[in-house]
Amino acid sequence: MGLVNLLRKTYKQTLFTTPSHAQGFCIFHKLRCMYLMDVSETDTHAPQEALEKSEKEAAKIYGTVRTKYLTNGSTSGVLASVLACVNKGEKVLIWCNAHRCHANAVKLAGGEAVFYDLPIDKEWGCPTSTPVNTIEEHLKSQKIKAVIVTSPTYEGFVSDIKSIKKVCERYGAYLIVDEAHGALYPFSDELPESAVNVADFTVQSLHKTAGGLNPTALLHSNTELDVDTALGLISTTSPSYPLLASIEKNIRFLSSGRGRRKIKDLIAQIRELRQNCPNVKFGGDDITKILVKVEGLSGEELSEVLYEKFGIEDEKTNKVSTMLLCGVGTEKNSLKRLTQAFKALIVTK
Numbered sequence: 001m002g003l004v005n006l007l008r009k010t011y012k013q014t015l016f017t018t019p020s021h022a023q024g025f026c027i028f029h030k031l032r033c034m035y036l037m038d039v040s041e042t043d044t045h046a047p048q049e050a051l052e053k054s055e056k057e058a059a060k061i062y063g064t065v066r067t068k069y070l071t072n073g074s075t076s077g078v079l080a081s082v083l084a085c086v087n088k089g090e091k092v093l094i095w096c097n098a099h100r101c102h103a104n105a106v107k108l109a110g111g112e113a114v115f116y117d118l119p120i121d122k123e124w125g126c127p128t129s130t131p132v133n134t135i136e137e138h139l140k141s142q143k144i145k146a147v148i149v150t151s152p153t154y155e156g157f158v159s160d161i162k163s164i165k166k167v168c169e170r171y172g173a174y175l176i177v178d179e180a181h182g183a184l185y186p187f188s189d190e191l192p193e194s195a196v197n198v199a200d201f202t203v204q205s206l207h208k209t210a211g212g213l214n215p216t217a218l219l220h221s222n223t224e225l226d227v228d229t230a231l232g233l234i235s236t237t238s239p240s241y242p243l244l245a246s247i248e249k250n251i252r253f254l255s256s257g258r259g260r261r262k263i264k265d266l267i268a269q270i271r272e273l274r275q276n277c278p279n280v281k282f283g284g285d286d287i288t289k290i291l292v293k294v295e296g297l298s299g300e301e302l303s304e305v306l307y308e309k310f311g312i313e314d315e316k317t318n319k320v321s322t323m324l325l326c327g328v329g330t331e332k333n334s335l336k337r338l339t340q341a342f343k344a345l346i347v348t349k
Contacts, residue, residue, distance in 0.1 A: 054248045058218070061255045062186060062196050066221040068231060070203075071243045073215035074180040075101040076234055077203035079108060080219060082146060083230040085174045085200070086111045090145035093138050097127065099178065102148050108234075111145070114138060121157070124283045124291060125299060125320025129159040132167060139171035146174040151195065152181050154316055155323050156289030158192040165198050176201040180217070183210035184288065184328070187254045188263045192285055196220045201227075209288060209327035212250045216243055254328075262328050269335045270326060277342040283321065290324040290338075294345050302345075310341040 206212025
């Protein structure tokens with residue numbers, strides 16, 4: 001891959017280019033390494049060529065037609081996906097409680113949003129996976145150009161993407177999967193199957209579970225549609241090459257033996273936590289989203305107890321359950337501390 005080598009070559013060169021800090025003038029010294037590696041698109045070492053090479057290598061790793069690096073989060077990937085396949089006046093089927101970028105993408109494309117609802121899992125108090133028949137009912141009744149599915153949900157419920165894709169193909173609709181919380185899926189057989197090789201477009205956030213910097217993400221495409229032009233409509237012409245290089249390194253790590261072992265060890269540690277906490281009920285399809293509830297405590301009460309008594313902050317809570325998010329940066333000691341807290345809830349409740 002080319003971006004990391006590019007930054008090594010430009011390190012401490014004599015620059016008369018943007019950015020004007022010239023890799024030497026550092027306003028915020030805690031980010032000194034970022035300044036030292038911050039180069040401009042106009043640099044003589046042709047960063048754009050290095051980026052294209054790096055993205056092609058990434059596409060080989062994921063087995064996609066294209067994989068694009070994003071430095072404005074999964075939001076920009078969703079926007080670009082819709083802009084690439086939807087024309088003015090065409091309909092896009094989206095979940096009514098989806099991330100706001102889904103509806104914003106339809107607006108930017110001049111399309112018309114058609115909304116579907118997800119069932120609420122009463123046992124866990126949160127939306128569950130997208131029913132295939134719900135998608136088919138909408139595609140049967142009206143002409144839909146694209147469908148956006150959120151899988152996994154925030155709490156870790158995964159949809160049957162293969163079946164939804166077949167339905168979309170039957171009715172001539174593109175499938176866009178917001179897999180922002182599933183960036184680890186392509187690198188472990190113990191996690192749900194990723195949509196990257198199934199959907200027309202799949203968007204993943206590296207910063208959510210895969211150890212990436214905010215707001216690094218990926219847009220995977222399995223079509224010949226022009227995602228580059230779509231991204232050009234919404235992206236800066238002065239991208240952060242340190243962030244782009246971090247994406248390259250992130251993918252290299254995840255796909256390496258070391259990265260896969262890290263994910264495997266994380267899953268094993270969470271399984272051990274589950275075995276050691278019989279007083280806690282676990283839910284969801286993604287083991288790295290520790291979706292829990294404890295008898296005698298509401299979700300909000302559990303969240304408060306974990307924070308106030310044990311100094312543990314969860315990711316998301318509802319009236320019924322609490323979700324604690326794990327990723328490649330989750331330490332074994334943190335999971336041990338969570339195990340101890342869960343065990344102590346027998347006395348606390």
